[in-house]
Amino acid sequence: MENSSSQVPVTVLTGFLGAGKTTLLNRILTEQHGRRYAVIVNEFGEQGIDNDLVVDADEEVFEMNNGCICCTVRGDLIRILGGLMKRADQLDAIIVETTGLADPAPVAQTFFVDQDVADRTKLDAIVTVADAVHLSSQLGEHHEAEEQIAFADVVLLNKIDLVDQSQITGVKDRIRKINPYTKIIETNRCAAPLDEVLGLNAFSLDRVLEVEPDFLDSDHDHEHDDDVTSVSFVSDTPLDLEKFEKWFGNLLQTHGQNILRSKGILDFKNEKDRYVFQGVHMLMDASPMGPWPEKSIRNSRVVFIGRKLETMNLKEGFESCKSD
Amino acid sequence: MNNESVIKSRFEENGKVFETGAPVTGAVSIENAVAVGFGDGSIRFFWPDNDPLEVRAHSGAILSIASSNDGVITGGQDGRFLKISTNAEVEEIYNFGTRWVDNVAAYESMVLCSSGKNVYIWSDENDKPKILEHQSTIGGIAIDQNGRRIAVSCYGGVTLWRLEKNKWKSSKFAWKGSHGKVGFSPDGKYLVTTMQENELHAWRIRDKASFAMSGYPSKVKSFTWAGDNPYLVTAGAKEAICWPFDGKEGPKGRKPLCIASGGQQNATFVESLPGEKAVFAGFRNGMVLLSELSEHPNDVLIQNPTGSEVSNISISPDRSHILVGDSKGQILWSPLWEQ
Numbered sequence: 001m002e003n004s005s006s007q008v009p010v011t012v013l014t015g016f017l018g019a020g021k022t023t024l025l026n027r028i029l030t031e032q033h034g035r036r037y038a039v040i041v042n043e044f045g046e047q048g049i050d051n052d053l054v055v056d057a058d059e060e061v062f063e064m065n066n067g068c069i070c071c072t073v074r075g076d077l078i079r080i081l082g083g084l085m086k087r088a089d090q091l092d093a094i095i096v097e098t099t100g101l102a103d104p105a106p107v108a109q110t111f112f113v114d115q116d117v118a119d120r121t122k123l124d125a126i127v128t129v130a131d132a133v134h135l136s137s138q139l140g141e142h143h144e145a146e147e148q149i150a151f152a153d154v155v156l157l158n159k160i161d162l163v164d165q166s167q168i169t170g171v172k173d174r175i176r177k178i179n180p181y182t183k184i185i186e187t188n189r190c191a192a193p194l195d196e197v198l199g200l201n202a203f204s205l206d207r208v209l210e211v212e213p214d215f216l217d218s219d220h221d222h223e224h225d226d227d228v229t230s231v232s233f234v235s236d237t238p239l240d241l242e243k244f245e246k247w248f249g250n251l252l253q254t255h256g257q258n259i260l261r262s263k264g265i266l267d268f269k270n271e272k273d274r275y276v277f278q279g280v281h282m283l284m285d286a287s288p289m290g291p292w293p294e295k296s297i298r299n300s301r302v303v304f305i306g307r308k309l310e311t312m313n314l315k316e317g318f319e320s321c322k323s324d
Numbered sequence: 325m326n327n328e329s330v331i332k333s334r335f336e337e338n339g340k341v342f343e344t345g346a347p348v349t350g351a352v353s354i355e356n357a358v359a360v361g362f363g364d365g366s367i368r369f370f371w372p373d374n375d376p377l378e379v380r381a382h383s384g385a386i387l388s389i390a391s392s393n394d395g396v397i398t399g400g401q402d403g404r405f406l407k408i409s410t411n412a413e414v415e416e417i418y419n420f421g422t423r424w425v426d427n428v429a430a431y432e433s434m435v436l437c438s439s440g441k442n443v444y445i446w447s448d449e450n451d452k453p454k455i456l457e458h459q460s461t462i463g464g465i466a467i468d469q470n471g472r473r474i475a476v477s478c479y480g481g482v483t484l485w486r487l488e489k490n491k492w493k494s495s496k497f498a499w500k501g502s503h504g505k506v507g508f509s510p511d512g513k514y515l516v517t518t519m520q521e522n523e524l525h526a527w528r529i530r531d532k533a534s535f536a537m538s539g540y541p542s543k544v545k546s547f548t549w550a551g552d553n554p555y556l557v558t559a560g561a562k563e564a565i566c567w568p569f570d571g572k573e574g575p576k577g578r579k580p581l582c583i584a585s586g587g588q589q590n591a592t593f594v595e596s597l598p599g600e601k602a603v604f605a606g607f608r609n610g611m612v613l614l615s616e617l618s619e620h621p622n623d624v625l626i627q628n629p630t631g632s633e634v635s636n637i638s639i640s641p642d643r644s645h646i647l648v649g650d651s652k653g654q655i656l657w658s659p660l661w662e663q
């Protein structure tokens with residue numbers, strides 16, 4: 001019944017304490033004149049948000065009773081988004097600011113799992129503000145920092161005036177190694193063009209088709225087993241739908257906890273449409289997205305971002321889905 | 325929707341329709357009126373014989389409404405807990421600032437509300453609220469028929485508070501998952517909650533025996549009790565699903581009655597017709613049916629589809645009128661019986 005125009009876009013701001021989330025938030029709220037935002041903040045958040053509709057939230061993460069152990073959602077978001085949809089005034093957008101140590105997965109999964117949330121709102125993008133000075137050491141020390149990069153549709157690499165060019169290159173390489181899909185914007189005081197931060201529709205399947213990742217060599221070394229990395233595969237041979245469904249379903253069942261995000265465009269044998277999917281842990285959104293454009297190359301591309309990817313036999317699994 | 329082909333129901337012919345522009349978030353009976361809370365923070369009182377009275381109360385949506393001794397009490401997104409009399413006097417009971425007041429309830433002169441993880445109780449004797457703390461944000465609160473027990477649902481189950489020698493003592497009814505609305509059965513023997521998953525959970529209070537009522541295609545947003553058995557009537561499916569709570573074991577191992585089957589979409593609100601074995605069911609497309617609590621029920625059309633989800637159905641205290649409210653703010657206020 002609902003169409004996308006009646007869904008209020010939700011932007012999620014993540015980033016470690018002191019990276020500049022509140023600076024970005026206040027820029028959005030002051031520069032987007034005439035637009036009405038609701039801002040959901042956590043009780044430990046930085047003060048001084050310049051908006052008349054600020055909602056305090058506890059970051060309540062809970063498990064769903066659906067037999068899927070990694071399927072956690074933000075209970076407070078379900079309640080607050082539901083409450084905001086009861087208002088008479090129309091909101092242009094909702095911004096959720098998370099605490100510095102938050103894992104973005106439960107926020108993203110909330111939009112997959114709760115029907116009311118999915119009917120009335122849509123996850124627009126996860127925007128991560130990163131401190132160019134400290135990100136490298138944070139990535140080594142905190143799982144959450146890696147997760148925030150892994151889930152980011154946009155990384156604002158902030159405070160670049162405090163580092164030199166070689167440091168910028170180093171930290172950008174580090175970010176790309178975790179997440180080749182993310183868009184990196186270098187900023188001081190979060191001065192990014194706001195149309196590159198808001199209204200991105202990054203979680204729509206259409207968007208998967210538009211964003212080409214910087215494909216990297218997947219056989220890179222890494223320091224710890226727990227590092228978040230990414231791998232990608234391309235096949236020019238059409239895939240077999242049944243084989244793929246079996247392999248992919250089983251993969252998410254067994255390794256969903258370690259697969260943070262997955263995306264792909266698939267060419268199945270005897271199917272005229274492109275198939276597009278994107279997933280967060282075990283949850284997945286997939287759909288045929290119309291016929292292949294005439295001049296485009298018809299092939300299958302998949303990307304995985306996660307931990308211990310080398311233990312999942314991803315390459316062999318993907319190869320085995322090729323049609324005979 | 326092609327309105328020309330729609331045949332109006334008797335209720336639509338005889339009743340009045342109000343377009344308020346603000347979502348209906350709740351309603352309750354008070355004195356001889358139905359008081360309705362809206363998403364723009366206003367309250368409107370509907371009387372059988374007078375024009376409705378509008379009171380500007382909260383800024384932001386009203387999240388919860390209940391009737392007390394001397395007015396309706398409301399909790400809002402502006403953090404205020406208010407009492408509003410039927411002659412439009414507004415009294416602030418408490419202001420929680422930026423925290424929402426999610427749930428309210430009353431029994432005689434006792435009023436309570438929840439904000440975040442706490443329940444706040446005001447009784448006659450003193451002005452300072454008694455605070456009951458919980459482990460997570462509260463989904464729902466309910467008071468039993470005698471005002472001696474308060475049920476509070478949150479993540480992980482229900483906490484049942486009992487007033488013993490002027491002290492509130494708690495006992496826990498655990499079930500994994502996030503619990504929303506909570507209610508007592510009319511005889512006070514069972515607790516029922518709606519869950520984040522598409523199901524309800526129930527406990528027999530005596531021995532904490534618990535069971536799930538599942539199989540719904542969508543979240544259960546509304547339940548009520550009807551008939552002498554009684555039946556627990558629930559929304560969430562294309563029909564009103566009615567679980568029998570008679571006998572020692574209640575609905576355990578028994579099939580529910582499925583009534584009000586004319587809707588093409590899932591039910592979003594259910595209400596009983598007091599004194600009759602009959603149930604109103606409102607659907608996601610705005611349709612409302614009246615149906616009998618029986619194996620082969622007759623359905624009566626109350627309201628044709630409006631295109632917006634039915635968010636409340638209330639019967640006036642004298643049973644003369646029905647009020648139907650939807651998520652876009654349309655109100656149907658109609659005589660219930662042939663004149």
